[in-house]
Amino acid sequence: ADINGLKKLNDEKGHHAGDRAICFVARILSETYGEDSVYREGGDEFVVLLKDITREEFANKNRRLRRLLDQQKMYHIAIGTAWDEGTGKLDKTIRRADRFMYMHKADYYVHHDRRHNKI
Numbered sequence: 001a002d003i004n005g006l007k008k009l010n011d012e013k014g015h016h017a018g019d020r021a022i023c024f025v026a027r028i029l030s031e032t033y034g035e036d037s038v039y040r041e042g043g044d045e046f047v048v049l050l051k052d053i054t055r056e057e058f059a060n061k062n063r064r065l066r067r068l069l070d071q072q073k074m075y076h077i078a079i080g081t082a083w084d085e086g087t088g089k090l091d092k093t094i095r096r097a098d099r100f101m102y103m104h105k106a107d108y109y110v111h112h113d114r115r116h117n118k119i
Contacts, residue, residue, distance in 0.1 A: 001025060002101055003044040004076040004108045018044075021075050032065045047094065058083045076112070078105035 003009075003021050010018040022044055029038045033048045041047050050058065062081050069077055080101025084093040 001029060001046040001048070001080075002078045002105060004078055004105055005112065006044045024072075024075060025077055028065070028068055032061055032068065049090075055083050055085075076108055078102070078108060080104060 003025055006018050006021060009021060022040075025044070025046060026038065026040065029046055029048055033050060037048050037050050039047045039049065050061075053061075058081075062079075065079065069079070078101045080097040080099065080103070082093045082097035082100065084090075
């Protein structure tokens with residue numbers, strides 16, 4: 001997960017506003033996936049690692065997260081998910097989720113980047 005537009009938020013409303021956004025994302029991820037499963041990788045980027053979860057449970061948690069994010073209108077969060085059976089391919093699974101997150105992020109910026117809105 002990664003917060004879209006954090007630099008703009010920090011620039012326009014100050015770093016306290018950006019800190020609130022980071023805390024919001026940490027809280028909503030922790031509520032959805034469990035506090036022990038959420039890791040802040042750096043800046044505004046988070047990784048969630050779930051073990052001993054079925055594909056169905058994983059899908060249900062992801063749907064719940066998307067519903068929670070859709071209900072709030074304050075922040076735009078790019079999400080990438082990937083499920084794999086076992087930990088043998090953990091690096092590959094994280095890279096796959098990261099690609100999905102960056103696709104989601106790119107789509108956001110196509111529609112929200114002020115450089116694309118100028119005539």
